[in-house]
Amino acid sequence: QVQLVQSGAEVKKPGASVKVSCKASGYTFTSYYMHWVRQAPGQGLEWMGIINPSGGSTSYAQKFQGRVTMTRDTSTSTVYMELSSLRSEDTAVYYCARDVRGYYLNYYYYYMDVWGKGTTVTVSS
Amino acid sequence: SSELTQDPAVSVALGQTVRITCQGDSLRSYYASWYQQKPGQAPVLVIYGKNNRPSGIPDRFSGSSSGNTASLTITGAQAEDEADYYCNSRDSSGNLQVFGGGTKLTVL
Numbered sequence: 067q068v069q070l071v072q073s074g075a076e077v078k079k080p081g082a083s084v085k086v087s088c089k090a091s092g093y094t095f096t097s098y099y100m101h102w103v104r105q106a107p108g109q110g111l112e113w114m115g116i117i118n119p120s121g122g123s124t125s126y127a128q129k130f131q132g133r134v135t136m137t138r139d140t141s142t143s144t145v146y147m148e149l150s151s152l153r154s155e156d157t158a159v160y161y162c163a164r165d166v167r168g169y170y171l172n173y174y175y176y177y178m179d180v181w182g183k184g185t186t187v188t189v190s191s
Numbered sequence: 192s193s194e195l196t197q198d199p200a201v202s203v204a205l206g207q208t209v210r211i212t213c214q215g216d217s218l219r220s221y222y223a224s225w226y227q228q229k230p231g232q233a234p235v236l237v238i239y240g241k242n243n244r245p246s247g248i249p250d251r252f253s254g255s256s257s258g259n260t261a262s263l264t265i266t267g268a269q270a271e272d273e274a275d276y277y278c279n280s281r282d283s284s285g286n287l288q289v290f291g292g293g294t295k296l297t298v299l
Contacts, residue, residue, distance in 0.1 A: 110275075110277065110290060111226070111277050111279075112290065113289055113290055116288070161233060161234070170240055170241055173222050173241070174220065175221065175222040175224070175240045175241075176221070176281065176288065177224035177236060177239035177240070177279070178224070178279070181233040181234055181235070182233065183233055
């Protein structure tokens with residue numbers, strides 16, 4: 067079955083960087099883009115960006131431009147999200163989610179069909 | 192602020208019908224997808240495309256769209272439907288994704 071297994075919880079100091087991994091299994095890794103989404107405590111879901119595991123191309127939300135880097139390793143079917151210059155507001159649960167897209171009746175559609183369980187990142191001095 | 196707007200909270204009596212809405216200009220060109228999230232859990236896809244349910248999602252969940260508004264309807268709400276619901280679609284540029292602010296559903 068399709069699975070996304072994320073790395074374990076992290077505690078970082080302000081100004082540091084964190085790198086979260088998401089290992090995919092049960093499908094052809096390079097056939098689906100991967101999103102990264104985060105959720106701060108008590109807040110809503112926030113889309114961070116997306117990576118194409120096939121060629122490695124990325125698109126990031128403007129809010130994270132310059133601070134986030136998404137990469138992939140096709141040999142291990144793993145995508146990574148690295149966030150730098152951490153501050154307390156980056157304390158959140160970080161999720162990876164598989165992208166599915168299509169076209170129907172003059173509308174494009176995009177959705178996230180499988181999610182990882184999340185990785186808690188705590189930024190504290 | 193999000194480019195997709197949702198009511199922060201909605202309530203429904205057990206067994207009744209509730210509609211959760213999501214507004215945004217991009218919804219004139221892109222279908223929304225809907226996610227259910229219970230406390231301490233990852234989001235779960237409940238509706239995608241025009242009105243499609245993934246395997247395992249009860250048929251009391253349905254989706255619709257008109258103009259700049261997408262809707263998630265739960266017909267005969269159950270206690271286990273109490274959760275946060277998020278819509279997601281493209282942003283106004285059509286190049287990036289965006290989530291609505293979320294709607295907390297209370298089943299009375």
